[in-house]
Amino acid sequence: MKYCLSLLLLFSSLCLASTEPVVFGVHSNTAPLEWRKNGVDQGFNIELLKRIGQLTGHTIHPRRKSFQQLVRDVQNPDSDIDVICVVSPVAISREAQQSDPIYATHAKAYTLQGKSFINNWQDLAGKRVAIKVGSFVDVYLRGHPQNFIRIDVDLYETGFKMLLQKRVDVVLAENFVARRLQPLYPSVRSASDPLIYGAFNFVSNDKNAALMAEINKALRQLKLSGEYDLLVNKWFGTGREKVDLTSTHEQVMWGSVLIATLAAIGLVFTFSISRRLHKRTLDLDNELEQRRLAERRISQLSRQFQSVLDGLPHGVFLFDRRQECLWSNGKNQAMLESGALLDNLGLHFQLAPLLRMVLNTQKGQVQELHHGQRYWQLQIHPIGQEQAVVMLEDTTAQHKLRQANEQASRLASLGELSAGIAHEINNPTGLIVHAIALFSEAMQDLKPAIEQYREQDPFWLIAGLDPDRALRELDNGSHTIEEGARRIARIVDDLKQYARPVHQASHQKLSLNEVIQVSLRLTANQVKRFAVQTTLAESDPRICGDAQQLQQVMINLIQNACHAMSSDCGVLRLETGQDHQGAYIKVRDNGCGMDQETVQRIKEPFFTTRRHVGGTGLGLSVCSRIINEHNGRWLVDSVPDEGTTMTLYFPEEKHA
Structure with a gap:
């Protein structure tokens, strides 16, 4: 029934559509897409377009040119080429008219055997990379510039040849073409996962917008009818590699002749000496088995030795x-050679x-x-x-640890001076508060005199301002100065509490709400770039612990959340409360998040994802120790690219 419907649609299309021929530009010699057999062009693209031509009433004429020439022709409304098939990157359209996606593909990095695996674009930095001009890799890179040395080539095969000549380090090639070329270049290997995803499309110029609409309509009809799936299975079916059958037949024929000749010679030779070699064969079989056993042992030892060398971290x-x-085992080789x-x-x-x-x-x-x-x-x-x-061993962690120990020693000495420094800051702060109070009272007493003087001199100004406005500005300024001075005193007091030496016996009842408030004041400079939302429980949860240590934990969690968020849309949420598990503090961010492997390791000493910017990996391990000393539990819930929630549970102290 489906095929009858397709024939009826085909017949009606042939009756209504024009008979104007369509010239299809062909550039590839790569099966299963486009290639020539016995002078006849064939392949998935050609058969698909011919089927579309039957549905639209157009005669399809393949015309073979170079890829670069076809790209230029399709942009020229006066060219003799109407439509070509090229690959476009996913989510990036070419400027010319494009059909619906035909078939998916991707591009990967290809290098010589023995070179390091390429995990991402950053691994290409500083390398010489061959890019085919006009390819979908070229189109993608126009909007995504990369930090490597670009070498333009006309064909992917040219890039493979330059790779063998060591004139380039990497070739970014489309999957189908690379698979066709690799048997011809056995020393070239795939060195990455897919870096760019793309799709085959029929492409034309703006003059042929109506033609492209017909192609899209016919393409969708083929997909709905199931004929498209049959074509895909025919040319791309699992386990079926489409090849140039002519050359394959010739190779098979000559191989068969050679094998037949060698078989005949071997048969005659074997028959003539079989009796004399029978005993010798038994001896050789025994010797061969002993050699195989020795080779297996040597191979096993070699693999074990290689595994040990490859497993070394340096x-x-x-x-x-x-x-x-x-x-070499490939570790740190780039750094040694740089x-x-x-x-x-x-x-x-x-x-x-x-x-x-x-x-x-x-x-x-x-x-x-x-x-x-x-x-x-x-x-x-x-x-x-x-x-x-x-x-060559990376000793950055050990060096950072030595620096951290030295810094800790310096901070210990600095802590002894903090009380004196706080005293020196508090003295002028107190003077400011008292002076501003006197200044405010004096301004209130001077207001009648100011009013009386203004009646005598209507044009009298104070500091260039109208007296009423000047009095408002002075009043606002005095309030601002007093508020700033009191904030300085409050921060100095928090800092004194934070820097006070820790003693095991200093645990006492404390408020989780107050821990949050003090920690926010001490991290005001870090969190000012983000939106901060605090939800503090009205019941004011209380626990038995050391306020200074818990402030240290909160400061570390707040700073880590700030590092994970973008300053333009970061939101930090702090919450306290109680449930059946006890009193809790929650710190939420909408930052980059972590995968499960990272979540499982964040409490390990010296583990950090920010070592490149000076992280030591000690902050969260110290937090874990402090939480354990308070009989608390630390839960981490994180989703990559969505954010992280840190929840700290503590045994709740009941109110007296």
Whole structure:
């Protein structure tokens, strides 16, 4: 019934539509899309467009040109090409007329064997990357500039050739074409997950808008009728790789002839010497089995040794005297080869002279190096007279820990001075408060005199202002100064409480609402860029604990939430309350969130996702210790790209 309906629609379309031919620009030699067999163009795109031509009443004439020429032609209303098939990036349209999506594809990074895996666009920074001009990768990059060196090529195959010549480091290629080319270039491998998703579309110029509308209508009709699915299964079906059948037949034929010849020769030779070699064959089988057993043992040991080397967290390299890298486990190789490492004197580290010295003296060497905010330890040990092993270890965490210990020592000394500093700040603050109070009372007493003087001199001004306005400004200013002075005194008092030495016996009843309020005052500079919403329980939950330590926990959680949010739309929510599990504090943000692997590790000492900006990974581990000391529970609920909720539960102290 479905096919009868399709025939009726086809017949009515042929009767109503024009017979004007459509020239289809063909550029690909890649099965299963477009290629030529015995001088006849065929493939998924060509068969699909011919079927659309039957539905619309158009005769389809394939015309083969280069890809760049077709891209130029389709933008020229006077060209002899009406429509071509190209790939467009997802969510990015080309300027020309486009059909509905035909088939999905993607582009990945391709490198030589042995090169590092590319996880994201940032891994391409500084690399030479081959881009096919006019391809959907090229279209995508026009709106998404990247930090790599772009090398334009006319074909993806040109990029693969330049990769073998080491004139480029990476080729960004479309999946179907790359799969076709890889058997011809066995040293090239796929080095990333899909970086760009795209879809095949029929494309034409604005002159052919009506033609494109007909194509879309016919394409949708094919999808509804199921014929489109049959075409997809025919050319892209699971386990079926469409190839150039002509060349395949020739290869199979010559292979068959060669195999048949060798089989005949082997049969004659085997028959003539079978008796003499029977005993020898048994001996060889026994020897071969022993060798296979030895090879399996050696292979197992080799895999185990390789697994150990690959599992090391730092880079391991084997160099010869000519500074040629004979082997490496791939860790930190880019940093070693970059030449960006600096020694303790600030000079660029040179591997060659140190390598020669180690081989000449046969004594190992250790050097401390750094680059930006990261620190490295390099070890070189000789292996014989001509080779040396080099180990490069990232020691940034250890260096940061030493810095944190030194900073903690300095802060301990600074804490001893905080009381004196607070006293020195409080004295002038008190003077300001008392002076402003006297100033406000004096202004009230002077108002009658000011009114009387203004009656005598109607044009009298105070500081260039009308007396009424001047009195309002002075009154507002005195209130502002008094409020600011009292805020300074309140912050200094909070800071004194926060810096007071911690003692185990200092636990006492305290208000969770007050902990929130003090923590917000101490982090006012960080949270001022965000919208802050506080929901404090009217019952004022109370627990037994140390206010200073809990303020330290809250300050850490508030600062982490601020780091996770964008300043233009960040919302920080703080809440206190009680439920059947006890008194609680909740800190919510709408920041970047965390995956489950990160959530499981945030309480570990020295684990941090912000090491590149100086994070040490100690803040949340200290928070975990403090919460445990208060017999509390810490729950974390986080969703990537949506936000995080930190909930702290404590045993509630009943009101007296």
